[in-house]
Amino acid sequence: GDSVTQMEGPVTLSEEAFLTINCTYTATGYPSLFWYVQYPGEGLQLLLKATKADDKGSNKGFEATYRKETTSFHLEKGSVQVSDSAVYFCALGMDSSYKLIFGSGTRLLVRP
Amino acid sequence: DTGVSQNPRHKITKRGQNVTFRCDPISEHNRLYWYRQTLGQGPEFLTYFQNEAQLEKSRLLSDRFSAERPKGSFSTLEIQRTEQGDSAMYLCASSPVNRGNTEAFFGQGTRLTVV
Numbered sequence: 001g002d003s004v005t006q007m008e009g010p011v012t013l014s015e016e017a018f019l020t021i022n023c024t025y026t027a028t029g030y031p032s033l034f035w036y037v038q039y040p041g042e043g044l045q046l047l048l049k050a051t052k053a054d055d056k057g058s059n060k061g062f063e064a065t066y067r068k069e070t071t072s073f074h075l076e077k078g079s080v081q082v083s084d085s086a087v088y089f090c091a092l093g094m095d096s097s098y099k100l101i102f103g104s105g106t107r108l109l110v111r112p
Numbered sequence: 113d114t115g116v117s118q119n120p121r122h123k124i125t126k127r128g129q130n131v132t133f134r135c136d137p138i139s140e141h142n143r144l145y146w147y148r149q150t151l152g153q154g155p156e157f158l159t160y161f162q163n164e165a166q167l168e169k170s171r172l173l174s175d176r177f178s179a180e181r182p183k184g185s186f187s188t189l190e191i192q193r194t195e196q197g198d199s200a201m202y203l204c205a206s207s208p209v210n211r212g213n214t215e216a217f218f219g220q221g222t223r224l225t226v227v
Binding site for chain 1: 217
C-alpha cells in the first residue's frame with residue numbers, strides 16, 4: 001500500500017546551519033505531497049505542498065521538490081533558526097481517497 | 113475564522129469507561145477527518161465525513177469506536193470500553209470541498225490517557 005518513509009531523528013543543528021530532512025514515498029498513481037510541522041503543544045500546520053512532479057513547494061524559507069524519478073520530497077532550509085525547532089511530518093494524499101498518509105516524523109532541534 | 117477546535121484538550125479515564133471527544137471544524141468546511149497519533153509516530157487516518165455522511169473508515173476504527181457528524185457541522189468521536197492501547201492524541205481536521213485533502217487544517221488534538 002501507499003506509504004511514506006522519513007529519516008529518523010532527532011536532528012540537532014546549530015543556528016544558521018543547512019537543513020535537509022529526507023522523505024521518500026511509495027504510491028500507486030500520482031499523489032500530492034506535503035510537509036506539515038508540529039510545534040510543541042500545537043496542532044499540525046501545513047508548511048508546504050506540491051501536487052505534481054517537478055513542482056517545488058516553498059514557505060518560510062523551507063523548500064521541497066517533488067521528484068518522481070526518485071520518489072522523494074526532501075525538505076531543505078538554507079539557514080535554520082531556533083524557532084524552527086519542531087517535529088516535521090512528510091505526507092502524501094491521493095485524489096481517489098481524501099485521507100493523508102504520514103511518515104513517522106522527524107524532530108528538529110536547533111541550538112543557539 | 114477561529115480554526116479547528118477540539119474539546120477537551122486532555123482526558124484521563126479509567127480502563128473500561130466510555131469517552132467522547134468533540135470537534136468543531138472551520139465554518140463552511142464540508143469535509144472533516146479524524147486521525148490518531150501515538151507517541152513518536154505520525155497521524156493515522158481513522159475516518160472521514162463529507163457533510164453528515166461518513167464516507168470512509170479505517171480498519172483502525174474498531175467496533176468500540178463510533179463517529180458522528182449530525183447536520184454536517186461539529187463531529188463527535190466516542191470510544192466505548194476504553195483500553196490502555198487507546199491512549200493517544202486524537203486529531204481532527206477539516207477542509208473545503210473544492211480542495212480535497214490539499215488544504216486540511218488540523219486542530220490541536222485531544223490527548224487521551226487510559227489508566
